[in-house]
Amino acid sequence: MSKKVTMQHIADSLGVSKFVVSKALSGKEGVSDATKARVMETAAQLGYFNQKNGYLKAPLPTKSEVSDPQRNSVLVLMPNIRFQTKTSAYWGRILEGISEKLDHEGVGMVIVAEQSVEHFMQLLNPKALMGIIGVGEVAAPLLLEAHRLGLPIVLIDHEDELIPADTLFADNFESMHRLTRHLIGTGHRELVFVGDARYSRSFYDRYLGFNRAMEEAGIVEPAAGSSAAHYLPVQGFEKEHFIDSITRWAAEKMDNGKMPAALVCANDQIALAALTVLQRLNCAVPDDVSVTGFDHIEDTDRTSPRITTVRVPKHALGRRAVELLQRRVHEREAPAEKVLLACELLYRESSGLGKQR
Template identity: 30%
Template sequence: MKVATVYDVAAHAAVSIATVSRVLRRPDDVRESTRQRVLASVQALGYVPSASARCLAAQRTGVLGLFFPGIDDEDDGGEAPFVQDLSVSMVVDAAGGSEVAPPNLSFDGVLRGSEREAWRQGFALMVGVGRDANPADMLRDIAGRVDAVAVLAGSVPDELLKHVSRRIPVVLIGGPRRCAEMDFDHVSVSNREGMRALTAHLLENADATDLAFVAGPADSPDSAERYQGFVEALEGAGFDPAAATILQGDFSRIRARRLAETLLATGRMPRALVCANDRTALGMLDVLVPAGVRVPEDVIVTGFDGIEAGRLSTPRLTTVYQPMVELGRAAIRAMLSRIEHPDQPPITARLPVKVLLRESSEGTLPA
């Protein structure tokens, strides 16, 4: 039985080979009537594109890499240009009226956005989640199988990134812009600006001046940026950041519970707990609410990420929502742009965030 080729499809649909390729790789770029005619020919002839042949011709693998070592898996219940957008919007997120549908986990959105954009661009996606494996070994293995790789900032040594970048493009996800000698392409969200806006709101509108910052891991670039925003808000309101309490968390719900138990044991509860991520804030609620601490009357609790568990908690969690799906899309676009234009200046995509004001800081909100 003869296997149909792209030439057969083009002849059957009375179009060029280039048009067949566009229909299969970038269907939105082709007129609807033409697209339907080509797809009908594909179906009639039983044509299946040969990814290996296409990649051999282009001297590429046709695969992009995404590497997230050590993702915390504890149980918790359109295309934009590369621009620097530091805007932060503030939304009173009334119960039942949220305009944002947060992902279940912060990186779930990155994965979904990356998968969608890679598929739209005609690439497969290889995902590495190094829970128990050696991150350096896993990254080296992925780098040998893909055309470019996106890596969570701060997750592997800089020397390893530089080593990998000599072979393929490397894009960093999250954290602040790196120093000049680490000129990788970089996609992130407005961590500092979002935390600054949230903290300023607490200082100005929630009668909260005794604030504690619950940090993430000491080596987390995202936690460091969020702390910087916290400090800037305090300074802007005339407070000394050095006088603020700093609690060392690790982004996990379990560690936050231990911190909350310690606060209860000491009897020294700050007016507000400004947490570096949502899981930390939810861990605080896990302990404080059953102990009879009223949130927000006795203590305000806020997070950062916008995971769904925060929308479903009691009280619902005030947080800073990150556009994680778009962050994943931006990482894919940065990799492809670097593949096509290897000598262009470093790309920086900084996406805006949204402060969602809910009951854990605002009290009862209208339904």
């Protein structure tokens, strides 16, 4: 029989006191958000939350509480992490979908951009809420505090093993797999995935879709993963963040005569940066190098050439999240769902026919 994991085991693993672990797991003040995150990550790794009594889950409201007319609002968690804001060309459209659907249903919306767990509870009136929708990455300590409210949770483009929640994603793997197969089918062999696969779950799934298509075409060895020749892990959040690193990389490739046939970018912000860099270096797109993006933000419609990309149904993600939450409110014991929404590939002028190198 396996040994029970205790708070003392977690404390010993981290080199902190049991008192600190207890406060972190109970959501009490006096422990920094960074420490709470470390405690929960370690607790999950050790299996603390998998034990029968390792974590007291907050009870969901009863049916009578759910039907209480005072519960007429949905809490939307959208902390300003990685430019997740209402003005974002990506996240803002998802928020619009949530807002439109809630307005149609006659339900109010409370947006919380606060990242601090200590301030979180001071902002809320839990008795007025019917549920919670998380948009993008939400830190585990904040999600745990949200879960303690005892309300159903739906997460968009994010998941957390500690939080029982329905999740909603674009079909990132299949969409990137199809896009990469298209490039290979039009003659491109030297392709580079541009973006950090560790950045988010969506980026990781897009990288896997790219790599699977490369394996199927015999460009990379199965199970070996993409080598440095096919992977450029640039980091940042917006177009301007990627310019310098892509410029250094592209200039070196051009000097060595080893410029790839296509840059398969993890999102449109990276693709916009790549297009800008290539044009500054007098590298013709798509005649010399094809460029593709992912997400279909409005800026890709205004570039010359227009960027081949994947249209993520952003408004639909928001609307579907509301529908999932409404279902969860009334069917609390139903199995958790992970929903993938299909995307549309937009083949445009930034990707052409591949050339023999």
